[in-house]
Amino acid sequence: MLEMGGILLAGMWAGMINVVVGSGTLVTFPVLLLFGYPPLTANISNNIGLVAGGLSGTWGYRKELAPNRALILRLLPASAIGGLAGALLLLVLPASAFQTIVPILIVLGLLMVAFGPALQRLTARRRALATAGILTSPGPTAGSVGLLAGIFVLGIYxxxxxxxxxxxxxxFMSIVTTIALQQINAVKNVLTTAVNAIAAVTFIVVAGEHIDWRVTALIACGSLVGGFFGARFGRKLPPTALRATIIVVGTAALVKMIFFP
Structure with a gap:
């Protein structure tokens, strides 16, 4: 019961974080590792479960999505194809390769979380310069090849x-587009949900033996609720507390994977 409660709460917290920050996997995945689940099973089960939170979070941000429907339709195919490629890559590479790569990916994710405020300040300065007319070249257009290529690569990841x-x-979208940050966050929720959904279908079809459906159900229930709360109250949550939680749990998972495999 303690394990089930921990996974459920991790799923809820991850659903909230995914909507607001976008790094919920760094909560649920390490929690599953700490409970002793194999990395591949933890990753696949977590991926499928978090789709529910993406759906509820996307619904919560529906007003911010309205102005960018055309952009979303252009970007969704790139995200979906990238997500399919990434899911197949996960299944093709040997388990030993995944166990080697995962700590690197976690470190990269933790660095992104830790340096998130600096990125946001840089984005804010860039937008201020563009508004003042000092920055005359804001970057490629929303339909540019560079934007689509970047979305595709991030879909693979x-x-x-x-x-x-x-x-x-x-x-990435803050750098190559001039869309308002809250609207970018809403578009982000759609794209990440699409990637997770495509990957989830792929895993169910070709890697069912690596799915722990109890874990998937617990994360899905938790993230569904968390996604709703994240969309409604996310802007009021202290970002420092969110980042601190992610870094602490992620670091604990790194220690376990490296020193106690």
Missing amino acids: GGYFGAAQGILLVG
Whole structure:
């Protein structure tokens, strides 16, 4: 019961974080590792479960999505194809390769979380310069090849592991578009949900033996609720507390994987 309660709460917290920050996997995945689940099973089960939170979070941000429907339709195919490629890559690479790569990915995700405020300040300065007319070249257009290529690459990453995929998407789109930050966050929720959904279908079809359905159900229930609360109250949550939680849990998972495999 303690384990089930811990996974359920981790799923709820991850659902909230995914909507607001975009790195919920760095909560649920380490929790599953700490409870002794194999990395591949933890990653796949977690991926499927978090789709529910993505759906509820996307619904919560529906007003911010309205102005960017055309952009979303252009970006969704790139995200979906990338997610499929990443999921297949996860299944093709040997388990030993995954166990080697995961700590690196977690470190990368933790760095993105830790340096998130600096990225946000840089984005804010860039937007201020653009508004004042000092920055005359804000970057490629929303339909540019560079934007689509970046979304595709991040889709591959999301289908393979996904930790901090949302942070990477927000940072990337902040650099190459001039969309308002809250609208970028809403678009991010749609794209990450699409990647997770495509990867989830792929895993169910070709890797069912690696799915722990009890874990998946617990994370799905928790993230569904967390996604709703994240969309409603996320802007009021202290970002420092969110980042601190992610870094502490992620670091604990790193220690376990490296020193207590």
